[in-house]
Amino acid sequence: MSFENIVVVGLGYIGLPTAAVFASRKKRVLGVDINADAVNLINQGEVHIVEPDLDMLVHAAVSEGYLRASTEPEPADAFLIAVPTPFKTGVAGHEPDLAYIQAACDSIAPVLQKGNLVVLESTSPVGATEQMAGWLAKARPDLSFPQNSGEDSDIRIAHCPERVLPGHILRELVHNDRVIGGMTPRCSEAAVLLYQAFVEGECILTNARTAEMCKLTENSFRDTNIAFANELSIICDKQNIDVWELIRLANRHPRVNILQPGPGVGGHCIAVDPWFIVSGNPDEARLIRAAREVNDKKPDWVCSKVNELAGELINGGQTTREAVSIACLGLSFKADIDDLRESPALKIAEMIAELHPGKVIAVEPHIEALPSQLTDRGVRLTNLDEALQANIVVLLVDHKEWKSLSVSFGIHQRLLDTRGVIAQS
Ligand code: SAJ
Numbered sequence: 411m412s413f414e415n416i417v418v419v420g421l422g423y424i425g426l427p428t429a430a431v432f433a434s435r436k437k438r439v440l441g442v443d444i445n446a447d448a449v450n451l452i453n454q455g456e457v458h459i460v461e462p463d464l465d466m467l468v469h470a471a472v473s474e475g476y477l478r479a480s481t482e483p484e485p486a487d488a489f490l491i492a493v494p495t496p497f498k499t500g501v502a503g504h505e506p507d508l509a510y511i512q513a514a515c516d517s518i519a520p521v522l523q524k525g526n527l528v529v530l531e532s533t534s535p536v537g538a539t540e541q542m543a544g545w546l547a548k549a550r551p552d553l554s555f556p557q558n559s560g561e562d563s564d565i566r567i568a569h570c571p572e573r574v575l576p577g578h579i580l581r582e583l584v585h586n587d588r589v590i591g592g593m594t595p596r597c598s599e600a601a602v603l604l605y606q607a608f609v610e611g612e613c614i615l616t617n618a619r620t621a622e623m624c625k626l627t628e629n630s631f632r633d634t635n636i637a638f639a640n641e642l643s644i645i646c647d648k649q650n651i652d653v654w655e656l657i658r659l660a661n662r663h664p665r666v667n668i669l670q671p672g673p674g675v676g677g678h679c680i681a682v683d684p685w686f687i688v689s690g691n692p693d694e695a696r697l698i699r700a701a702r703e704v705n706d707k708k709p710d711w712v713c714s715k716v717n718e719l720a721g722e723l724i725n726g727g728q729t730t731r732e733a734v735s736i737a738c739l740g741l742s743f744k745a746d747i748d749d750l751r752e753s754p755a756l757k758i759a760e761m762i763a764e765l766h767p768g769k770v771i772a773v774e775p776h777i778e779a780l781p782s783q784l785t786d787r788g789v790r791l792t793n794l795d796e797a798l799q800a801n802i803v804v805l806l807v808d809h810k811e812w813k814s815l816s817v818s819f820g821i822h823q824r825l826l827d828t829r830g831v832i833a834q835s
Pocket of ligand 1: 533574575628629632670671675677678743744
């Protein structure tokens with residue numbers, strides 16, 4: 411068995427880098443996406459997403475003829491599905507929506523052939539790989555699948571969740587270990603053979619359900635640890651203790667490793683995936699749900715602190731509420747990226763602008779224009795120098811531009827540093 415022709419369905423933050431890395435190993439790769447603009451751009455050797463070095467890799471792969479993009483799949487040896495798994499809209503709670511996976515199945519089913527491998531890479535609730543196999547089997551009754559034919563099936567199916575960190579995707583794709591969960595042991599072996607084309611980490615075999623749960627567990631573990639840090643930060647504020655020093659000290663214990671508090675947890679993974687465990691296990695997943703709630707409520711706490719600081723300035727008789735200016739440092743969901751989606755910093759800036767009658771400005775070195783939810787509320791994009799003159803400076807993202815900055819604030823100024831990076835002199 412060899413995998414020379416690979417189709418990758420979904421050319422987003424995971425699918426495109428994965429397609430490009432396979433192509434860089436001289437596999438013939440067809441990337442498939444419903445976004446025709448992205449497909450056209452990729453065929454010109456350009457990219458529609460921001461990720462270090464991805465543009466160069468895609469350009470080289472397209473110029474050498476190993477990577478092509480299309481809105482329609484073609485027959486291949488292996489199919490990788492890397493499409494989004496958002497929440498269902500219009501229903502209460504946080505139920506995963508597998509509609510994109512189902513649509514991917516519909517698109518590849520007509521071109522499937524005996525001997526093909528289909529791998530689900532999208533982060534998915536437990537049971538999604540079996541569901542995917544069910545959809546494919548229904549569309550292709552002429553082929554046999556592992557759920558009915560076990561090791562002798564025509565089609566092999568596996569789940570191999572991506573685990574890469576945005577900003578470091580190309581390095582982590584190659585060097586991270588991969589958890590590979592086949593629907594049967596032979597499915598797992600086939601998937602290992604596929605990934606060995608570029609993975610230098612270890613490929614560890616398990617079954618599909620465990621692989622699904624493993625990915626959700628990794629992100630839930632991180633979310634719970636950050637929730638612990640966020641809860642500590644609120645307790646420390648009340649107790650007049652420096653939470654950053656506290657965590658530094660506690661982490662000197664050989665078996666303690668607490669992450670860092672912040673303004674909340676954002677992005678499309680850590681703030682989403684734990685809900686996939688909760689929605690499938692509402693009575694059992696009590697800690698995982700509580701962690702999500704703690705992190706989701708942190709932006710409200712930050713806004714109430716800003717309000718408190720404004721009150722301090724006004725009560726001191728130094729100014730009026732309308733005259734208080736507020737600057738937000740950073741809007742992205744984490745440091746040194748331009749991604750504003752699901753960003754707690756953006757949410758906080760929006761809430762401040764909504765509630766505060768005075769001037770609100772923002773600094774975000776990675777964007778050129780503010781999104782409309784801020785401009786509609788009168789927020790202006792500015793530079794760091796102007797922002798540091800504001801009455802209240804709210805540091806929301808630990809971008810390198812102001813990490814380790816030492817600032818001396820006047821008596822009419824207050825700093826709320828949600829990331830603990832600015833030293834006051
Ligand atoms: N954050 C904190 N404190 C910390 C660390 C992070 O507040 O100590 C916040 C960040 O500011 C951000 C959020 O958490 O708002 C998430 O950022 P992140 O860097 O922790 O994670 P992501 O969402 O960029 O990527 C995660 C990674 N998962 C783990 O580290 C377990 C990555 O490996 C996954 O592949 C990715 O989710 C994914 O695609 O699921």
